[in-house]
Amino acid sequence: MHSGSTVMTTFSSKPPQCSSRRSCHVHIGAAAASPPPLIRRCPSVSWRWLEQRRHTRLQCGQSSPQQISNLDEDDSRLSQNAGIFHPSIWGDFFLGYSNPAAASSQQQTQMAERADKLKEQVAEMIASSTFRGQHERLHLIDTLERLCLDHLFEEDISAALSQIEAAGVSDCDIGTVALWFCLLRKHRYRVSPDVFARFKNEEGGFLADNPEDLLSLYNAAYMGVHGETILDEAILFTRRRLETALSNMEESLLAHEIKSALEIPSPRRVRIYESKHYISAYEKDATVHETVLQLAKLNSNIMQLHHQHDLEIITRWWKGLHVESKLPFARDRVVECYLWILGVYYEPCYSRSRIILTMVIAIVTLLDDIYDSYATPEECEILTKCIER
Structure with missing residues (x-):
């Protein structure tokens, strides 16, 4: 912590432009080759753990000479605890990585323009679905959500669901x-x-016999809340029937989907990771909409570019902390921390939120390793008092 004045910046959890189906898609045209900084780069942080222990005592609480370890003991503990965790498999990968699918600003501009055209066509499909049956309209919206395209059509889907309800x-x-x-x-x-x-x-x-209806009822029942007995009964009934049906089914897309649902029901899965598998499955579906499929693939690549840029910023910040040399006993898992947050906020407009939350979790991980892998019980108590103050 630095003494003196503290500058605080407030961020909206959801940018205003995300309310529009067209604006939440961030263009990655010519400006993307050298994108504007999403957040101000954090200066390198020098922990000075060993140097400060040479000349100062912790001022929080009553510290006796026995509680303050000397430098030799620090060196010994650092060497003993170093290497507890295996090093990061990512290293500096994201600092110099360039996606071959969009290596130039011209390629990125073409991707953005193509995505805009496809979005217009899909928006027309949603609007024209008013004249179709309920099942077809519901299936289209469900497909867009499973492909992680719904954030591009928030207003269209909201209007369609109001009519459907x-x-x-x-x-x-x-x-x-x-x-x-x-x-x-x-x-x-x-x-x-x-x-x-x-x-x-x-x-x-329940009056459901075919596997498709059973699977649909099974997933829907997991949207229930406490006390909705009929949904609890639906889960028990459909699970038994699906397990029986699965044992008699040949390998197919439906069989794979049933097996996945029995492991983790659809409403409980992480959508951004599930969409990668669903794109491949949807491509083989008999009811596939070619326009939707093309947009799903293109949007997946565009979001991947944004996520890679986030990781470049985070990796540069992490390297500036010099954790590997200053705290060799700590875990280097900053990319994994980012992937955790990505499961919650995957849309491009949440880039700043992802970066900030990843930094927070990474710092908390360092504190956790200090408590678990380095500090003595007495030092843990002193550090806890400092944090509480």
């Missing part, structure tokens, strides 16, 4: 009702699980 599903089959329930719950609509009551039979099961 008003239309109801009183005359739809259980698979369509389950998808309707799942999507509306995901978008915070107050829909009752009683819509499934008419599909229950006398034995307490």
Whole structure:
């Protein structure tokens, strides 16, 4: 911590431009070759752990000579604890990496222009779906979300879901009702699980036989909250049926999806990582929309460019801390910290949030390693008092 005045900058958790389906997509044209700094570069931090211990005592709490280790003991502990964790597999990879798919500013501009054209076409598809059946409209929205394209069409999807919710599903089959329930719950609509009551039979099961309907009901049931008994019953029923069906199915896309859902239900997966697998599966789907598929692939590459640029900034900041030489016992896992945050905020407009949160988690990781791998119990107590003050 530096003494003196402290400059604090406030950041909005969601930039205003993200409310538009066109503006959340950040162009990576000519300016992307030398992008403006997303945050001001943090100066290199010198910890001066050993030097400060030569001349000063910790001022927090009552410190006795026995509590303050001398330099020789520090050197011994550093050498003993160094190498506890294996080094980072990434090294300086992101400092000099250039994506071959967009190595030049001209390529990046072409990608952005192509993406804009495809977005216009998909937006027209969403608007024209008004004249289609409920299942087809729901399936299109579900596909866009699973491909991580929904942040490009927030207004369009919101308008479509309002119409879908008003239309109801009183005359739809259980698979369509389950998808309707799942999507509306995901978008915070107050829909009752009683819509499934008419599909229950006398034995307490549900009128669902084919694997597609069972899978849809299984995933939808995980959008329930505490006390919704009918959804708990749906999970038990569909899980037993899906396990039985899976044992008799040949290897196929549906079989793979059922197996994945039984391990981790769709609503509980990390979307940005799941989308990579779903793009490959959607490409083989009989109902594939070629325009949606092309946009999904292109958008995935564009987001990857943004994420790589984030990692370049974070890696440069981390190297400036000289953790490897100053704190050799600590973990070098800054890229893994970033991937953790990426699972929550993957959209390009959240770049600054990802960078800041990654830095915070990396610093917390250093503190954790100081407590677990280096400091003595007495020093841990002193450091804790300093942090509390």
